[in-house]
Structures are given as C-alpha cells and as structure tokens.
Amino acid sequence: MSYQPLSRRNLLRGAVLLGAGAAGVLPAASAFAAVPKIYIDPGHGGTDSGAVGNSLQEKALTLAISLKTRDILKANWSVDVRMSRATDATVSLTARTNDANAWGADIFVSIHINSGGGTGFESYRYTSASAGSVRLQDNLHAKILAATRAVATVTDRGKKAANFHVLRESTMPAVLTENLFIDTAYDAGLLKRADFINATANGHAQGIAAYFGLGGGGGGGFSTIVDNASSRFTGSGNWAASAWSAQRYDADYRYATPDTTTSDAAWYKVAIPTAGAYYVDVWHPADTGYNNATPYIVAASGGNQTVVVDQRSGGGAWRNLGSFNLAAGDYNAVGISRWTTGTGYVVADAVRVRK
CATH class of the missing domain: 3.40.630.40 (Zn-dependent exopeptidases)
Structure with missing residues (x-):
C-alpha cells in the first residue's frame, strides 16, 4: 500500500x-x-x-x-x-x-x-x-x-x-x-x-x-495446499475435470483412465522453504468407480517414493501418505501416476505439505 x-x-x-x-x-x-x-x-x-x-x-x-x-x-x-x-x-x-x-x-x-x-x-x-x-x-x-x-x-x-x-x-x-x-x-x-x-x-x-x-x-509452522485448479498443478490432456462428487476439495477435481504402459503423472508444484522432514497429505473424492491402487509419487530428497492409495474409500478428507525428507526449493514435489494395474478412474484433487 x-x-x-x-x-x-x-x-x-x-x-x-x-x-x-x-x-x-x-x-x-x-x-x-x-x-x-x-x-x-x-x-x-x-x-x-x-x-x-x-x-x-x-x-x-x-x-x-x-x-x-x-x-x-x-x-x-x-x-x-x-x-x-x-x-x-x-x-x-x-x-x-x-x-x-x-x-x-x-x-x-x-x-x-x-x-x-x-x-x-x-x-x-x-x-x-x-x-x-x-x-x-x-x-x-x-x-x-x-x-x-x-x-x-x-x-x-x-x-x-x-x-x-x-x-x-x-x-x-x-x-x-x-x-x-x-x-x-x-x-x-x-x-x-x-x-x-x-x-x-x-x-x-x-x-x-x-x-x-x-x-x-500443523505443528512446525509450515503448511501449504495445492489444488488441481491452481496454476501449480500440471497434467496432460488425459486428465479431465469434473465436479460430480460432493467430496471434492474445492470446485472440481481431475480424473484419468489407468494405463499400464505409461506414467503420464499429474504434478503438484510446492515451494519447500527449508530442507527437512515434511508430512504429505492428499485429498480425493471416493467412489466405487475410482481406482483401488492409485500411485502417489513423492519427490523425496533421496529419490522418488511411491505410496499406493485405494480411492474407493476414505474420500472427502485429508489422508496422510507419511513423512518424507524434501529438499528446499520450488519444484514438482507430489505427483499422481496413471501407471497402475488397479481398475477405475485415477483421481487428482488436492495435496497438502506441512511440517
């Protein structure tokens, strides 16, 4: 001002x-x-x-x-x-x-x-x-x-x-x-x-x-959320938008068909202030038509780590993937891959990273 x-x-x-x-x-x-x-x-x-x-x-x-x-x-x-x-x-x-x-x-x-x-x-x-x-x-x-x-x-x-x-x-x-x-x-x-x-x-x-x-x-004084509608979310044209489920985090979410030949990951870019351990939480709507083995990718400092989540249950709330060592910087920190043998749509909604 x-x-x-x-x-x-x-x-x-x-x-x-x-x-x-x-x-x-x-x-x-x-x-x-x-x-x-x-x-x-x-x-x-x-x-x-x-x-x-x-x-x-x-x-x-x-x-x-x-x-x-x-x-x-x-x-x-x-x-x-x-x-x-x-x-x-x-x-x-x-x-x-x-x-x-x-x-x-x-x-x-x-x-x-x-x-x-x-x-x-x-x-x-x-x-x-x-x-x-x-x-x-x-x-x-x-x-x-x-x-x-x-x-x-x-x-x-x-x-x-x-x-x-x-x-x-x-x-x-x-x-x-x-x-x-x-x-x-x-x-x-x-x-x-x-x-x-x-x-x-x-x-x-x-x-x-x-x-x-x-x-x-959040405990450690840092918490940030990246929603799929944000410019900090990137995904190919295979990731369509939907507002069908009332369990979505905000206005809409993305969904894609599973693929056993390519990752085609959607990524959430997060600004990590300092290197250290952070909790990664995810939000997704749940439905019997969604994937029962959705691979979430965390770009940890020691290499990518994958956590598989059943998106047919536990929707409409934050789900903790665990604690991960993340490097400082502004980069694609969390992704969701289409590469799964699970059945049903793979859903990308919101991600939270916190201390």
Missing part, C-alpha cells in the same frame, strides 16, 4: 465517521463462536491495482498471500473464513467493511504491500483501537516477522496506528498488515519468491491462530 501520492492515502482512509466498534472492548474467550469467523481482506483489486513496482502489482500479491492464508487456516484448524474478494475483483472499502460487519466476523485482517522507498514489515491498528485489536496486532506482528525471518532478512518497522477506513469502520478487532515495499529492489526480490509468499501467508495464519488460542495446528 503506497502513501504516495496523498490522494491514495485518503482513499484508504475513506470517510471520517467513526465505526460503532472502533473503541470496543476485547471479548472474553467464551464470547468467540465455537468456530471462529475470520474475515480476510486482500487489498485493492480489479481496476485498483494498488502500488506497482519492479514488475509487480500490489493487488496480485495481496490476493496470493490471502488465498494461501485462507488455505493454511482451513487445513489446520476448525475455522470459518470469508474473503472480501477471492479473484481480481473491484470491491469498495465500504463494501468490504459492510460485508464483514453483516457476516458477524470475529476479526478483520487486511493484507497490503507497501511503497514509498522504504523496506520491511509493519502493521496497523486503528488510532483508538479496542483491546482486541491491540492483541490481534501483537499476535500477527510477531508471527509474521518470525515466519518471514525464517527465510529472509526482514526489517521490523514497528506496530503502528492509523485512521484507515477498514480499521475504523469494522465492528470487530481489525489489523492491516504492510508486507514489504514493492518499489524497493530488495523487498521486491523477496516478493517474487514463492517461499517468501508462503512464509508471509503462514505468518498471518499463525498469528490468527495464536489470537484465538487455537494451538499449533
């Missing part, structure tokens, strides 16, 4: 009427819903690109971080997540806060990228913030710095307060994060790295979990 020119700062501030929840008090732990309602706001979008620099656009970066944050939260904890936008859509500031307020969100987290020639990370609460906003900022700030500093050198610009619309007009604890400077070469270099984007998203998720006292979730 840029502070230059001044008109853009005024856009973030919006109208100056105070929101009803601006000076609210922190609810007791028992006041939270059994399933926390988390509102994530990817800054800008659509006709509003936000800050630009070094061949990057703020709106694209905030959406990428927000989607990954949502996926990590849903993969590791029982939470309800709503987003102001999940695509490159134009959404006004008023529409964002109105939507969060009407939904009854427990917290509001707005994700931005900075500009103006500086470097590092900073976070904002409202100028007369509630105790809940202060505590949310404390948790987010600490966890985001810890996660990003695990993969890079990041300057701490501090915890700040500002009269931004999304902080003022939301009726629940609210924090806005500024994740590096898009117009600074060093920061932009980090924002172009998949492992840094993953770390930033993980920091947001861990900070939110800490605020609600949800515990460690």
Whole structure:
C-alpha cells in the first residue's frame, strides 16, 4: 500500500465517521463462536491495482498471500473464513467493511504491500483501537516477522496506528498488515519468491491462530495446499475435470483412465522453504468407480517414493501418505501416476505439505 501520492492515502482512509466498534472492548474467550469467523481482506483489486513496482502489482500479491492464508487456516484448524474478494475483483472499502460487519466476523485482517522507498514489515491498528485489536496486532506482528525471518532478512518497522477506513469502520478487532515495499529492489526480490509468499501467508495464519488460542495446528509452522485448479498443478490432456462428487476439495477435481504402459503423472508444484522432514497429505473424492491402487509419487530428497492409495474409500478428507525428507526449493514435489494395474478412474484433487 503506497502513501504516495496523498490522494491514495485518503482513499484508504475513506470517510471520517467513526465505526460503532472502533473503541470496543476485547471479548472474553467464551464470547468467540465455537468456530471462529475470520474475515480476510486482500487489498485493492480489479481496476485498483494498488502500488506497482519492479514488475509487480500490489493487488496480485495481496490476493496470493490471502488465498494461501485462507488455505493454511482451513487445513489446520476448525475455522470459518470469508474473503472480501477471492479473484481480481473491484470491491469498495465500504463494501468490504459492510460485508464483514453483516457476516458477524470475529476479526478483520487486511493484507497490503507497501511503497514509498522504504523496506520491511509493519502493521496497523486503528488510532483508538479496542483491546482486541491491540492483541490481534501483537499476535500477527510477531508471527509474521518470525515466519518471514525464517527465510529472509526482514526489517521490523514497528506496530503502528492509523485512521484507515477498514480499521475504523469494522465492528470487530481489525489489523492491516504492510508486507514489504514493492518499489524497493530488495523487498521486491523477496516478493517474487514463492517461499517468501508462503512464509508471509503462514505468518498471518499463525498469528490468527495464536489470537484465538487455537494451538499449533500443523505443528512446525509450515503448511501449504495445492489444488488441481491452481496454476501449480500440471497434467496432460488425459486428465479431465469434473465436479460430480460432493467430496471434492474445492470446485472440481481431475480424473484419468489407468494405463499400464505409461506414467503420464499429474504434478503438484510446492515451494519447500527449508530442507527437512515434511508430512504429505492428499485429498480425493471416493467412489466405487475410482481406482483401488492409485500411485502417489513423492519427490523425496533421496529419490522418488511411491505410496499406493485405494480411492474407493476414505474420500472427502485429508489422508496422510507419511513423512518424507524434501529438499528446499520450488519444484514438482507430489505427483499422481496413471501407471497402475488397479481398475477405475485415477483421481487428482488436492495435496497438502506441512511440517
């Protein structure tokens, strides 16, 4: 989020009427819903690109971080997540806060990228913030710095307060994060790295979990999901898309006929932040017409390892393939092969890699 020119700062501030929840008090732990309602706001979008620099656009970066944050939260904890936008859509500031307020969100987290020639990370609460906003900022700030500093050198610009619309007009604890400077070469270099984007998203998720006292979730502080609809999934034209099963992870999944002569694997590209042991989980719908011996391939550091899964049962949930030593880097880490003597369609849906 840029502070230059001044008109853009005024856009973030919006109208100056105070929101009803601006000076609210922190609810007791028992006041939270059994399933926390988390509102994530990817800054800008659509006709509003936000800050630009070094061949990057703020709106694209905030959406990428927000989607990954949502996926990590849903993969590791029982939470309800709503987003102001999940695509490159134009959404006004008023529409964002109105939507969060009407939904009854427990917290509001707005994700931005900075500009103006500086470097590092900073976070904002409202100028007369509630105790809940202060505590949310404390948790987010600490966890985001810890996660990003695990993969890079990041300057701490501090915890700040500002009269931004999304902080003022939301009726629940609210924090806005500024994740590096898009117009600074060093920061932009980090924002172009998949492992840094993953770390930033993980920091947001861990900070939110800490605020609600949800515990460690994935345990080691890293978790990422790659769905078949993602650009990080690749498969030949033999892998068709279907939304037939309600057990699918998201909008659809892929399926292919088995083949005893060629692998024709579909692959999930994963950014592994550091070398080490990781759990690999898979999600698939189950049906009697699906394959009873589907080969999953894990590109472990010592060589590919294959785990055979019966996709006729255990669908609609995460299934653990085991723990594998993975090298650091951004590469095709998990695959699904068509090469099997099993019968029925081979299905590729979603993959999760976590510590």
